[in-house]
Amino acid sequence: MQQREIVDHPLRKWQETIWLLLAFLTPLFVNLWVEQQFEASKIWLLRTLIWLLVLLWFAGWMTNLRPKSLPTPLKTLIVILILILALSTAFSTNHFIAIFGTLDRANGVLTQISYFLLFICVATHIDATSSRRLLQVAIVTAVPITLFGLAQAAGWQPLPVITDARSDIITTLGRANFTGAYLALLLPLTFAAAQSTTNKLQQFGYGSLILLELIVIAFTQARAAWIAAIVGIGLLWWFQVAPRWPAKARWLSALAGIATLGTTLLLILQRGIANGGSIAARWTIWQASLRLLWPRLWLGYGADTLELHFPSVYPPQLVYYQGRGVVVDRAHNWLLDWLLNYGIVATLFFIILIFLVLRLGWRQLAEPKDGISQQLEVLPNRWVAACMAAACAQLVGNLFLFEVAATAVLFWLLLGIITATSLSPDLQTVPFALPHRARQVAVVLGCLLFSWAVWQSNLRPLLADSYSWRGTQALSQGNPSAALIAYETAVHHQPHRAPYHVAAALTAAQVGNFVQAEAAMAEAIALRPTDPVLYTQLAAIYAQEATVAPEKTDLAYGAYEQAIALAPTIGLTHQQFADLALRIGDEATAPQQAQQAVDLDATDGMAYGILGWAHSQSGDLAAAQTAFEQAVKWQPNLADFHLGLATVYAQQGDFAAAREALQHSLALDAAYAPALALQLQMQEK
Incomplete structure (x- = not known):
């Protein structure tokens, strides 16, 4: 009875509403009455929703609704990462941009820490039912995006298009490669949804959506999206079948897959450099970025500040690949971007954090439970595998791209879901030591802080x-x-x-x-x-x-x-x-x-x-x-x-x-x- 009351707790319902809104609105939201209609507008919205989610998390904690506890290594890593990011910001060459981000990206340290907070809130509160609902909402966003992409491919362009990409299919993401990256992230989830239903009509619907996603990814002409899509589908299959194999077969297949992927990426890179174009541009940017890296190897330059420093090492040949007057504000490689923004120490801890989350997911896959998942109230293995495949696909695709609001939010939601599968499924109500009036004052102060932060930021x-x-x-x-x-x-x-x-x-x-x-x-x-x-x-x-x-x-x-x-x-x-x-x-x-x-x-x-x-x-x-x-x-x-x-x-x-x-x-x-x-x-x- 007590657990039922916790599940029906109003704060729980509000929290679920917010992360569902995050999954739905972030990729679809466009503000036509501002200059920064896509990325920055999405960031301002998602930061507000995440901070509201944190406020509800805090209010629940103050009213005796205790969240599930993260594993100690994850808690330690997140605290260390936040401290290092704060230190990097303190030593940044431009504190304002490092905190709030540039005008068009808004991806400063506030945004990065918001992603960490989103991960914590989801991982410590979400249950199997809510996880399935959240993943279904994310999949649904592919419907308007793919249909809009097809309409744009047919020539209908209601949104202002200012792009140097090869395709004008910007949909609600702002650029063709962002659209492709987001749909590639959804592909494993859509496959898992198709596998999870026995209803023929639903299977047909999911199959049609998968086809639409693949078609629009092709129309975007984004190589990184195709790479991510192939990796995501391949990993989904491997995560679903490999846990039943002998350990030797798992290791051999994993090494063969990594070798195949590495060889393929090298061949794509070699051919792209020889042919010019976007791959050659990225290679040129990477080489120049490495020259910037060494002077500030340990703490980086601060979040979102690359465009202030790249001109000093601008390679003249880059103009042949991406044109004149184009500002380079990203290294187009998530490893280099993290190194330049926050330094090598933060990057290593971030990699360890991702590895630990994926290891938690793998442990869940190694415990067959699909047949009794409903009784145990745990997320079926096929969904866990899909979340892991999508997260890995984004990491591979972003070796040639960078995260944007829609892909970043979904990525951290997926990591939160993966982590939640390894935690105790039950929340607890534990009496709080502070007096009732003190807790009320704390909640009011939290509301005031939230209001001030949202107004200013x-x-x-x-x-x-x-x-x-x-x-x-x-x-x-x-x-x-x-x-x-x-x-x-x-x-x-x-x-x-x-x-x-x-x-x-x-x-x-x-x-x-x-x-x-x-x-x-x-x-x-x-x-x-x-x-x-x-x-x-x-x-x-x-x-x-x-x-x-x-x-x-x-x-x-x-x-x-x-x-x-x-x-x-x-x-x-x-x-x-x-x-x-x-x-x-x-x-x-x-x-x-x-x-x-x-x-x-x-x-x-x-x-x-x-x-x-x-x-x-x-x-x-x-x-x-x-x-x-x-x-x-x-x-x-x-x-x-x-x-x-x-x-x-x-x-x-x-x-x-x-x-x-x-x-x-x-x-x-x-x-x-x-x-x-x-x-x-x-x-x-």
Whole structure:
């Protein structure tokens, strides 16, 4: 009777409601009224729900509802990990980002610790019935995601798509590879659900869903998702059958599987490097990240701070694989990301934690119980195997990717379920030593702390980002004054977010308020002093201001030089510097910076065009011709570069070639005044 009362306890029901909401809402939630519509919005939501879950856990503990106890090694590891993560944050180069994460990812140490808390709450409270219900809810999320993915593949795109991925199937996850990774995580669970029912209609439904998941994964064109899907299905089979094998057969099959997987991954890596593209980009990022790792091997740089440090080791060849101006904020390998964020000690403890959880699951698989699972109120082995297979599949897939909100939440929910299977299935009611009034005060204080934390960490960022979205909308409607007010409000709510200061600065410059623009950029740079992009944006503001105050040109030069000092191998910075020098007639700096740009990026048509005009102005017609030929090769749709080539041909007396180049220029822009002027000059000759 007492156990029945515990199961029906209101706090238990609220806790289950919250983790069901986490499993359902995290992958599906999209906020269309903020700038960060996908990942950050999901993080703000899930942190709020997890902290509410912790508050209920604490309230239950204070009202005599004692949770199940985690094994001592797991408790010790989690405490050690939280302490190391706190120490890493204390020594981080940017405390705010290390705590709260970047604006678009929001994956700071608060988020990582929230995942630990989610794991603890689920592992110490969930039972077999609730576990099955939670897994079913997670599987159900595949239905809208796969259907939405098919609709997007057919051309229906209701959401704003800004992606450099090969596929536009972003669904509600924000990117094609995130969609593929999440569906790969669900595949073993869907297979287990199909195995767990004898109802023919349900089996058909699950089979259809498995097919949909595989089709959408294929449409995402995400290699990491396919790797995770294959590993997940293979491990599901192995976890279901291997426990019945002799020990020698288990070991041999496990070693053979690991060897096969390792060989396959190496072949994929080798072929990907040779062919270029995303695999080559990841290999290049990994090599550069290792250069960053050694100086801060023990504690890392702090969570989510890679984008502040990667520019200093940016490999120039990366531009050929992922394009110009792409910010690298992840190593695209969970081991490297953990090492860079938190250091080698935390990474080792994290690996041990995962290993211990999987070992607990394996022990449960080694005890056959499917036939009497309902009577014992334990989770059937096929579900435990599915949870373990999905968790392992994510770890393998994230060797080429990184966790996002949807995959991370489900991953930690699965670890919690696996752990719960090894704990006593019964909760306890134990009288608490504190007086009743003291316990009430503790719960009230907990509620106040929860409210303050949610406001500061989740609601204020949400409010600020909504104003930033309003500013962007106002700019798109041609109302920069209203946009500036919106950005200033965003800064008010989140004064430590550099992107809001930058948005306010660029908008202020657009309306001619350069004093405010410079002040806002100074605030942004103070928040992120090692970010070269901020100095290029400051230089652009100075260059704009120099049209009315020529003395600002020296400040623009200084800002570009500082950006280059922080990140000397980014060709785009040299290109922008060269463009400014060309516009003000600096015949020494323009060709020097443009040449540096093309040396770093031999496909930069803009830099070649700038170099061509610089050489043309200095009278080096042969060098100008070579540069313009490269410019029109890599940037064939700009009339100005065809005009430059025509001008050089005309100056060298090759009027036939000049007329042909001029025709190309006028074909692109029939009203282009400089081209029409050259055409008139050539007609007079």
